[in-house]
Amino acid sequence: MNELKKYLEQYPNAKILDIGTGKGDFIGLIDYLYQDYNEIIGIDVIDYLLEMDKESFKDNPKIRFTNEDILSATFPKQSFDIISLSNTFHHFTNIEDTLKHMVSLLKPGGIIIISELISDNSTKQQVSHKLLHHFAAKIDREIGVIHSQTCDKEGILKSVKKYSPIPMIDYWDLMVKDYEINVKLSKLYDIIDNLLVNVKDSKQYNDYKRESEEIKKYLKANGFQLANKLCMILKDI
Ligand SMILES: C[S@@+](CC[C@H](N)C(=O)[O-])C[C@H]1O[C@@H](n2cnc3c(N)ncnc32)[C@H](O)[C@@H]1O
Numbered sequence: 260m261n262e263l264k265k266y267l268e269q270y271p272n273a274k275i276l277d278i279g280t281g282k283g284d285f286i287g288l289i290d291y292l293y294q295d296y297n298e299i300i301g302i303d304v305i306d307y308l309l310e311m312d313k314e315s316f317k318d319n320p321k322i323r324f325t326n327e328d329i330l331s332a333t334f335p336k337q338s339f340d341i342i343s344l345s346n347t348f349h350h351f352t353n354i355e356d357t358l359k360h361m362v363s364l365l366k367p368g369g370i371i372i373i374s375e376l377i378s379d380n381s382t383k384q385q386v387s388h389k390l391l392h393h394f395a396a397k398i399d400r401e402i403g404v405i406h407s408q409t410c411d412k413e414g415i416l417k418s419v420k421k422y423s424p425i426p427m428i429d430y431w432d433l434m435v436k437d438y439e440i441n442v443k444l445s446k447l448y449d450i451i452d453n454l455l456v457n458v459k460d461s462k463q464y465n466d467y468k469r470e471s472e473e474i475k476k477y478l479k480a481n482g483f484q485l486a487n488k489l490c491m492i493l494k495d496i
Pocket of ligand 1: 279346
């Protein structure tokens with residue numbers, strides 16, 4: 260995490276945009292590492308998550324949220340010092356347009372931080388996260404939400420380097436264990452059950468149900484740990 264802190268600290272009074280902010284986990288990490296920012300805006304297409312964000316960060320007037328699609332949001336060009344995209348890369352189909360759009364919103368000299376789950380080099384406990392994630396992605400796709408499986412490290416590096424209009428100047432394995440909170444098995448079971456509710460009318464419901472039982476069994480036998488993440492820095496030099 261020191262690497263990330265080092266990059267954040269290069270931007271005093273930064274204006275930051277966190278794309279695909281979800282429950283604001285990455286905003287929480289930024290705020291944990293560095294407080295010398297001017298403003299953080301979290302943007303997400305899903306608004307019920309944003310309600311939770313507002314609650315979590317309600318005492319911090321420098322953090323705000325907007326419920327929009329990043330590709331149609333009307334932020335002025337070159338308005339952010341730092342743009343982050345955490346665990347959201349695999350939610351886009353058109354990576355090239357998304358990265359181009361992100362670069363257009365970046366101030367000269369600013370950085371893009373892409374942090375992304377990777378599917379390789381997993382421990383048994385991390386395989387639990389991968390299984391759970393791939394199950395959630397499959398259910399999302401069934402209900403029409405864009406959500407791919409996560410990719411291996413080389414695949415992500417190759418794809419970002421290929422499609423980014425600005426160079427990747429650094430990357431490393433993001434170790435966030437001391438920041439993240441332990442997740443209880445019962446909470447993970449609830450997540451799985453809630454996912455099943457989304458496909459209760461599907462013809463494949465019984466297959467999903469069977470898969471969910473297998474995943475629960477694996478979680479119980481092996482425990483759970485968050486999957487490895489890769490952090491990449493893009494900057495026009
Ligand atoms: C897996 S969550 C990541 C949450 C958080 N950033 C994290 O690091 O855990 C991905 C989020 O991206 C959001 N998302 C997907 N496409 C988006 C878009 N075009 N514009 C804004 N948010 C988007 C989804 O709604 C979802 O909340």
